[in-house]
Amino acid sequence: xxxxxxxxxxxxxxxxxxxxxxxxxxxxxxxxxxxxxxxxxxxxxxxxxxxxxxxxxxxxxxxxxxxxxxxxxxxxxxxxxxxxxxxxxxxxxxxxxxxxxxxxxxxxxxxxxxxxxxxxxxxxxxxxxxxxxxxxxxxxxxxxxxxxxxxxxxxxxxxxxxxxxxxxxxxxxxxxxxxxxxxxxx
Numbered sequence: 415x416x417x418x419x420x421x422x423x424x425x426x427x428x429x430x431x432x433x434x435x436x437x438x439x440x441x442x443x444x445x446x447x448x449x450x451x452x453x454x455x456x457x458x459x460x461x462x463x464x465x466x467x468x469x470x471x472x473x474x475x476x477x478x479x480x481x482x483x484x485x486x487x488x489x490x491x492x493x494x495x496x497x498x499x500x501x502x503x504x505x506x507x508x509x510x511x512x513x514x515x516x517x518x519x520x521x522x523x524x525x526x527x528x529x530x531x532x533x534x535x536x537x538x539x540x541x542x543x544x545x546x547x548x549x550x551x552x553x554x555x556x557x558x559x560x561x562x563x564x565x566x567x568x569x570x571x572x573x574x575x576x577x578x579x580x581x582x583x584x585x586x587x588x589x590x591x592x593x594x595x596x597x598x599x600x
Contacts, residue, residue: 432587434572436539439564447559448530449473453517453537453545454480462493463563464536468505469496472534475504479520480511514544514593518552525556532557538565540583544590551597 450473452464461478468476478490487507494501508520525533533553537545539562549558567579574580 428591429584429587432543432590433568433574433583435543436568436572437542437560437562439539440561443467443470444472444534444559444561446471447473447532447534447557449475449477449525449528449532450534450536450561451477451479451517451521451524453511453514453535453541454478454482455538455541458493459565460537460563461490463561465494465496465505467534467536467561469494469500474530475506475528477506477508477521477524479508479517479524481507481509483509514541514548514589515552515596517545518549521549522552525553531555532559534559534561536561536563538563538567540565540567540586544586544593547590547593547597551593 444467450464450468452460454461464476464478481490485507487505490505490507491498491501494505506524508517508524511517511520521533525531533549533556535542535545535549535558537560542560542562546558546560549556567575567582569575574583
């Protein structure tokens with residue numbers, strides 16, 4: 415067997431394991447943590463989920479990391495369903511992150527500022543493995559509690575929901591492999 419064929423077989427097997435081990439979307443209210451962070455993306459479902467658990471008392475503060483520079487605090491407050499005073503005092507917007515690694519760096523600075531060690535990390539289920547690896551590489555002492563949001567890319571049987579989903583998941587697997595390699599040398 416040639417090197418390329420062997421690499422293709424290994425990649426395919428690894429991809430199958432990656433998809434099979436994706437976390438199920440979180441259904442239960444997470445236990446209390448110092449802070450909640452959401453890595454943006456996914457059409458707003460992640461932000462809505464993070465706002466919901468935060469509004470219900472999951473942490474002291476919420477960081478929305480990777481907010482588009484053109485998105486204002488006022489615009490995001492339109493999606494808030496909790497007490498307005500809690501949003502005003504305790505929701506922070508991070509506009510610097512452009513990638514998952516950038517989200518992890520933004521979270522690290524925010525957590526250091528507030529002296530937070532216990533963090534609830536909100537992102538899509540398919541993105542969670544890479545988000546955890548990238549965040550742990552930057553914050554080795556933090557206690558991370560994943561809160562996975564459904565993306566629609568994985569069906570009820572744990573398989574890609576469509577060809578588009580298969581392409582999205584395979585791209586995410588490649589990014590996961592790179593994040594894993596980066597974390598090994600961090």
